[in-house]
Amino acid sequence: MNTVTRILVTGGAGFIGSHYVRTLLADPAASVEVTVLDALTYAGDPAHLDAVRGDRRFAFVHGDVCDAELVGKVLSEHDEVVHFAAESHVDRSIAGAAPFVRTNVLGTQTLLDAALRGGVRTFVQVSTDEVYGSVDTGAWTEDAPLLPNSPYAASKAAADLMALAYHRTHGLDVRVTRCSNNYGPRQHPEKAVPLFTTRLLTGGRVPLYGDGSHVRDWLYVGDHVAGVELVRRRGRPGEVYHVGGGTELTNRQLVDFLLAACGADWSRVDHVADRKGHDRRYALDDSKIRAELGYRPRTDLATGLAATVAWYRDNRPWWEPLCGRADR
Template sequence: MEETTLVTGGAGFIGSHFVKRLLRREDVARVTVLDALTYAGHIENLGEAFLSPKLAFVQGSILDAILVDELVQRHTAVVHFAAESHVDRSFYEAGNFLAANVLGTHTLLDAAARFGVDKFVHVSTDEVYGPLETGAATEDFPLRPTVPYAASKAASDLVALSYFHTYGVPVCVTRSSNNYGPCQHPEKIIPLFVTNLLKSRPLTLHGDGRHVRNWLHVEDNCAGIELVLRGGTPGEAYNIGGGTDLTNRELTGRILTACGADWDAVTYVPDRRSNDIRYAMDWSKIAHDLGYQPQRDFETGVAETVAWYHANPGRWAPLLRTPAAPQSQSSITAPAGC
């Protein structure tokens, strides 16, 4: 039986890379993207994917139960990326994060339970585990989020897994470390620093720069998500990591080198609130069970990412302005993309 997959948030950064990956598979008959095209979702991210006759695009919200029902019942699988995802925004828009990330996930799961999908992959984050001074979180580690964004994702993880135990929905959860790569919105640290340097603006480093994050190329994360879609055990969570652990100061140094800049461009500012000191995950489960291994080294990945931002100012420069209202569905064409 050929697979038909509904991808929520498929015009976002990670979702659009995943959609293109699915479209390259011969056993995938149709991919439908459902995306609200908020400030972080852009139709241009899909780019050449619109050349595929297998792609359908629907502009809409995962909170729209009627629309979600209509779409879910026509697909064999759901891969759920759609979410509010920026930590700083969650400080003053917590209600929006809870609505989109928790209630939106519930709307999708409720439809999946009634229409009997073959697989539901809920995409999450390592931030649900909260800060760890030492060691690394396995999938059974307690969820201890410290900011509204991470709390909304932890809640949605638990709702998703509850739908497996209560209703038998074949749910898997993936939790990845920080993604980077082409097409990412410039609010996130790597594209923010790269685009600031391209515009000859200073970089601001919070606190003393000791905060540690794991950096994973978006294509490696998508490879892991696809493995979970194909072979993940329903009711299980899978950590997707294996990138490069860096302090924010080390990350800044790598970006400066990749952009041919020096430390004179860096200004230190007071640390932001609830800035967790370190995230770390153990990803041995997905490596052992599904054969996952990341392929991109950080230096090459960052160099490619910098090259993309340098070559595509028309894609990111407008995003530095106040976000415009979403375009209407009738105005959507097949634009150039990543």
């Protein structure tokens, strides 16, 4: 008889977390029970979970990862944690860092304490390539120093270090994933790909920071959650794993693709002053997760971006109300 694994997914109503939950429960025979803990801030949407709401293996708890009493109660009933919950928008962190420190650092520490008390078996800390700062050439390996430049990145670096400290100090099985830039359907329109796409689809204009030569590696959300799941199931305690997409683009190249996909041209682009502390280039060496766990990104960039633009074109009722609340 298969043993059921009880998994708590924090931030599971968000873009990436909800994709992970839907993936976990896609197999009706999977021996898992999944609980989502989510505060339902502006970036969380209960509709992301409609596809699994009727699944007897699914439960939802509305709450804050900083609520120690609630977190302790919920975690005592689970075997594993996959921690997606985070404030994640760089521009918002520049405007005000306090919510990022509270959720990303204090929230992670609250979860770690509860995981210790509750005897949690595995704690997966989901993080970002931004903790490393900028790299001119080559790619970061998992042992590279953390040199974050934005308040968001600094808060995630602090959370990663706290999580790894709980492994070294207390023996908690912590595994950290760091991914490159995610994109895909249902991403909040404050982020680059949906921001540009939704503005272009509504006849608006799009901003391009600085000279547009900033470089990012792009990762389809489905490939990201597949990497996280490999780390949850087969990763090693105390290790960091990079989850990369394998395709670098300058911001100008990204905008060029989205203009073509939306039937627009460069007359719709506004060149704006560069973001404060804007990192020039991110690049992850993901050879470790490939060699150890067999990870491979399955969705090439052209296919993934085309599918993403098509989803936004076909789902205006979902994103149009959000655009009114996003930082435009």
